[in-house]
Amino acid sequence: MKAQPDADKTLNMILSRLDDMKAEETVTIDLRGKSAFSDYMIVTTGRANRHVGAIAENVTKALKETGIKGIHVEGLPNCDWVLIDSGDVVVHVFRPEVREFYNLERLWTQNPAAAEAI
DSSP states (O other), X not given: OOOOOOHHHHHHHHHHHHHHTTOXXXXXXXXXXXXXXXXXXXEEEOSSHHHHHHHHHHHHHHHHHTTOOOOEEEOTTTOSEEEEEOSSEEEEEEOHHHXXXXXXXXXXXXXXXXXXXX
């Protein structure tokens, strides 16, 4: 049985897969010291439902191949917003208009000026 990889290795592997899958506008938010549930959050965009689903399935497969256990995935049936929780890294894959609507980056930013910008 493989040991769980550390958060930075997991983060880099996910970012590499997102790049391979042509995910767009990928943002990494460092949650260390800000959140008890995860070290990093990645927010990215797929062009359409099929692209969102393909990105999510590819990342999930890569996580499993790396030996990460207990991966939780939500949203695959609709592929508007898919959440992949690998423990250390949480990935949100959105369709563009859904990402704009929820604006998760704004919720997690530490800069009050950026948080107020609409």
